[in-house]
Every structure is written in structure tokens, then in C-alpha cells.
Amino acid sequence: MRNIDVSEITAAVREMCIEVNHKLSPDMVGKLTDAREREESPLGRQILGQLIENMDIAREEMIPICQDTGMAVIFLEVGQDVHFTGGDIEDAVNQGVREGYTEGYLRKSVVRDPIDRVNTGDNTPAVIHYSIVHGEGVKITLAPKGFGSENMSRLFMLKPAQGIEGVKEAVIAAVADAGPNACPPMVVGVGVGGTFEKCALLAKKALTRNVNERSKIPYVAELEKELLEKINCLGLGPGGLGGRMTALNVAVETYPTHIAGLPVAVNICCHVNRHISREI
Amino acid sequence: MDRHISLPLSDADALSLKAGDYVYLTGELYTARDAAHKRMYDALNEGKELPVDIKGQVVYYLGPTPARPGHVIGSAGPTTSSRMDKYAPRLLDLGLKGMVGKGKRTQEVIDAVVRNGAVYFAAVGGAGALLSKCIKKAEVVAYDDLGTEAIRRLQVENLPVIVVIDSAGTNLYATAADKWRK
Structure with a gap:
């Protein structure tokens, strides 16, 4: 069995929220670049060119790629031999989202109730999908959804x-x-x-x-x-x-x-x- | 055709723009999205004044990310316009001259654009970092408590947009795919 302090989860989620909103993964960058080469419409090529320039500005100047920095969707694959210490795992994930979205100047797009629609002010709560897997590690996948x-x-x-x-x-x-x-x-x-x-x-x-x-x-x-x-x-x-x-x-x-x-x-x-x- | 247009949008400029024109906007416009629209609509229903005079103005459907220190604004691309369709005809009838957003509009909105000699522009969705570079000044002018959804007055310089629905009711989205469909 392995003990993992939930503060490690908070720190990881915080950093991931900031990184993912400023830097697209290499596979996506490659696809967009490839699309510009293949697009036949002149206006389409121009728009793809803007999207590529947008990615560069986002990464270099730390301006989010899109103003909709999304609702934080998190897949948490937890090894069955893991024991979390230091607090509640769900609170720890949400704390990471709170810190990432606040300190990273990301947009707070979550409302506390679908009908009364008051903004929670810190982009929490996240949508968390847990799965129990083999081993004693934890894999966090963050996919903020616009x-x-x-x-x-x-x-x-x-x-x-x-x-x-x-x-x-x-x-x-x-x-x-x-x-x-x-x-x-x-x-x-x-x-x-x-x-x-x-x-x-x-x-x-x-x-x-x-x-x-x-x-x-x-x-x-x-x-x-x-x-x-x-x-x-x-x-x-x-x-x-x-x-x-x-x-x-x-x-x-x-x-x-x-x-x-x-x-x-x-x-x-x-x-x-x-x-x-x-x-x- | 490439056009450079000053804001606020004059009646003559609005009437001269055609679907498919690539336009650079320079001047002042206002931001408003879901919550601000609902509040404006409720205010009108209660017989109250709008917090800003929208006559002759252009509204940008935008909820930006917070500005980093030293920046005017954060990421600032368009949101989906269709969520404002319920409110747009009324604002157009009150003199709103243009809208900047992305995505389809209802026939009611298209009719109101024609009736009022207005224009619907699309900005490139998901290019918020690039578009933020065109914003030189931003200040909250109403509904501060709505955070990102507050109404802001923006000073823009060469904001790149495309005319999607013109004052004749021509809708670029309805025909754009035809040429490329296989």
C-alpha cells in the first residue's frame, strides 16, 4: 500500500489547469498545422492561420487560448493500493481547480445551480470521474470543456x-x-x-x-x-x-x-x- | 471584400456591408452575453431604462478571462450567439446596429437585422488570445457583479470579423458550405 497526501493532488491539478489552458498538446498543434496545409478554401486557410497564431500568442504571452477556459472535467484513475491521507480527495481536486483558475487568471464559468445561475466565483466544482485501477499510482487527466x-x-x-x-x-x-x-x-x-x-x-x-x-x-x-x-x-x-x-x-x-x-x-x-x- | 469600418457603426456603413465581407472594426463597442442580456431584457419588461444607450452601437458577445496585471483584458473571443437570439430582436428594434459573435441565428433575428438595417458579424471562435491584441481599452460600465458577464465598453483597433448576415438578410452560413460539399 502507498500513502499519497492529497496536497499532491491539489498541486498537480492547479498546475495542469494553468498549463492546459495556455498550451495545446503537440498532437493537436500538429493536426491544426496539417489542416492549414490541406485546406482548399482561402478563407478557411486564413482562419486556420489565425488559430495557429492564436496558439503561439497564448503559449508565449500566457493569454488563455480561448476565453472559455471551460468546466474542469477530471478523470481520476486511482490504484487500488493507494491510501489518500491529509484530507478528502474531492476537496483536494476542487482546491486545485480553485487555485489554478484564480491564480492562472482563467475564467470562472461555473454557476452553483442550473436554474438560479449564481457564479461560484472560482470555477468549482469540477466534474470528477473516478475509476479504481490496478496498482499504487494515481493518474489524473484534466480536460476543461468549453x-x-x-x-x-x-x-x-x-x-x-x-x-x-x-x-x-x-x-x-x-x-x-x-x-x-x-x-x-x-x-x-x-x-x-x-x-x-x-x-x-x-x-x-x-x-x-x-x-x-x-x-x-x-x-x-x-x-x-x-x-x-x-x-x-x-x-x-x-x-x-x-x-x-x-x-x-x-x-x-x-x-x-x-x-x-x-x-x-x-x-x-x-x-x-x-x-x-x-x-x- | 476587405473593409475598414469605424464604430459606432453608421447607418450608411451598416447598409453597405455585404455577407462575406472581411471587416476590420475600429472604435468603441460593448460586451454583453447571457446574464447581461437577461438583465437588460428584464429591465425593459419592467419599463426601466437600459444601463447603456445601445442606439447605433455594436455589441460583442464576449465574456473575457481576467486581465493579467499590466494587460487591458484577458482572452477575448466570441461566444455562441444563438443563446442571445431570444433577446436580440428587441435590442435591434431599440436601435442596436450590430452584433459580433459566432454561430447561427434564428429567422426572427435575421428579420430584425433586415427591419433595422443592422449587421451580424462573426469573429473567429477560439482565437481569444489573438483577438485580445485588438482591444486597447476595457472598462466595466454596468452589472459589475456579473464578473465576466458584466457589460464592458471596449476600445478596439482593427478587430477582424466577417459579415455573416447583412441588412438585405443574406446569410453566409446558409450558403458557405455549398461550394465545398462533396
Whole structure:
């Protein structure tokens, strides 16, 4: 068994909040650079050029990449031989978010109640997904989620008879409907299978995958490639103002499901697809 | 066509802008997003005055990140305009001349743009660091308690935007994809 003081978690979350909002991961930078090369629309190329310049300014001058610095979504994979000391783990994570968003001059975008809508003033609480894994380490993945694209995400409870064609239609419909609202070029996370909530979580998790990686399941990898190609035939383009580069990547995660169901969740993210992981 | 336009937006300039024009805006505009719009709308419903005179003005749908010391403002890109669709026609009918945001608008908003000879511009979503460089001055002028959602008066210089809906009702989003669809 290993003891981990929760103050270590707080410090890590704090640093990750600041880093991830100013510096896109190398895989995302590569995709955007590549998209500018491949875009055929002149206006689309100009917009992609602005997005690349924006990333440089953000990193060099410590101005957040986007003003929507998101709601902090955190995946916490905790080794089953870990014993947390020094306080409550949930409080420790939220303290890290509080410190990161306050000291990092990030936007406070969280309201305490969905109806009365009073801002909590420190971007807490985070949305935390825990999983218990083998070993005595802790892996923290932080993916702050902006809501321009979150609002365009969709969940479909398909019939098994609709099969893989139904999945494709659902994803394309969600992306086409999102259009310019979701700040294309987008990254599309798709969950297929499980239950209502499980497939939404799969879609969210898919967004944290390295955008250069394909699924290890051969038919799923093919599906990802086909969906990306189809999405990039929609013509929406950067900013939704016309062009080829509507999506930078499609990542699909699957899970066993019920004999009666085929849930499909489409979690859309803009080109500011922020994700960062750290192991403790 | 590339255009350089001064703010506040004159009636003549508003009428001359066409969907697809690439425009650099220079001058003063106001920020307001969800909470400020709701408050303005409630104020109007209660027969009260708006906290700023919106006649002839342009509103930028923006909630910036806090400014670092020595900076005018933090990251400052557009938010999704459709959430303001409920409120926009009323403000346009009261003289609001332009809106800067991103994303689709309802037919009611398009009709109000036409009726009032106004313009809807899009700025590039997710380019908040770049766009912040065009903001030379920022001050909160109303609803300070709303934090990032307060109404701010901004002095901008060459803020790059694209005309999406013009005063004739032409909507660039409706046709932009056609040319590139396969």
C-alpha cells in the first residue's frame, strides 16, 4: 500500500489547469498545422492561420487560448493500493481547480445551480470521474470543456437493427447540426454501447485520446476514418464559413451493451481540445 | 471584400456591408452575453431604462478571462450567439446596429437585422488570445457583479470579423458550405 497526501493532488491539478489552458498538446498543434496545409478554401486557410497564431500568442504571452477556459472535467484513475491521507480527495481536486483558475487568471464559468445561475466565483466544482485501477499510482487527466461545442453534443438511443449505418448517420447529423456553433474544425468523440450514461462517458473519454491514435479494434478504426472523411465532405470548414477541414479527428470508444439497445453519444469539442495527464 | 469600418457603426456603413465581407472594426463597442442580456431584457419588461444607450452601437458577445496585471483584458473571443437570439430582436428594434459573435441565428433575428438595417458579424471562435491584441481599452460600465458577464465598453483597433448576415438578410452560413460539399 502507498500513502499519497492529497496536497499532491491539489498541486498537480492547479498546475495542469494553468498549463492546459495556455498550451495545446503537440498532437493537436500538429493536426491544426496539417489542416492549414490541406485546406482548399482561402478563407478557411486564413482562419486556420489565425488559430495557429492564436496558439503561439497564448503559449508565449500566457493569454488563455480561448476565453472559455471551460468546466474542469477530471478523470481520476486511482490504484487500488493507494491510501489518500491529509484530507478528502474531492476537496483536494476542487482546491486545485480553485487555485489554478484564480491564480492562472482563467475564467470562472461555473454557476452553483442550473436554474438560479449564481457564479461560484472560482470555477468549482469540477466534474470528477473516478475509476479504481490496478496498482499504487494515481493518474489524473484534466480536460476543461468549453460549452460552445458541449451544447452541440447529442445522445441517440438507436435500435440494434440500425447497426453501424445508424451510428454513422447519428454522428454526421450531430456534426452537421453543430455547424458553426461548435467552432470547427472540431474534434468528435463518439461513445457506442453501454447504457445511457456509459456511452456519454465513453464519448467524453474519447476526446482525451491522442488525436493521432486510432482505435485498437480494426472495425472501429475503420469507422473512425470513414466518419472523418464523411464529416470533411460536409463543406462546413473552419469557422463554418466553408471549406474542407470541418473536423480534425473522430475518436470512437465502444462498450458491451444490452440485447435491446444501441446507445450512441456524440461529444463535440472545438479545435481547442484541451487534455493533459499526469501520473503520481 | 476587405473593409475598414469605424464604430459606432453608421447607418450608411451598416447598409453597405455585404455577407462575406472581411471587416476590420475600429472604435468603441460593448460586451454583453447571457446574464447581461437577461438583465437588460428584464429591465425593459419592467419599463426601466437600459444601463447603456445601445442606439447605433455594436455589441460583442464576449465574456473575457481576467486581465493579467499590466494587460487591458484577458482572452477575448466570441461566444455562441444563438443563446442571445431570444433577446436580440428587441435590442435591434431599440436601435442596436450590430452584433459580433459566432454561430447561427434564428429567422426572427435575421428579420430584425433586415427591419433595422443592422449587421451580424462573426469573429473567429477560439482565437481569444489573438483577438485580445485588438482591444486597447476595457472598462466595466454596468452589472459589475456579473464578473465576466458584466457589460464592458471596449476600445478596439482593427478587430477582424466577417459579415455573416447583412441588412438585405443574406446569410453566409446558409450558403458557405455549398461550394465545398462533396
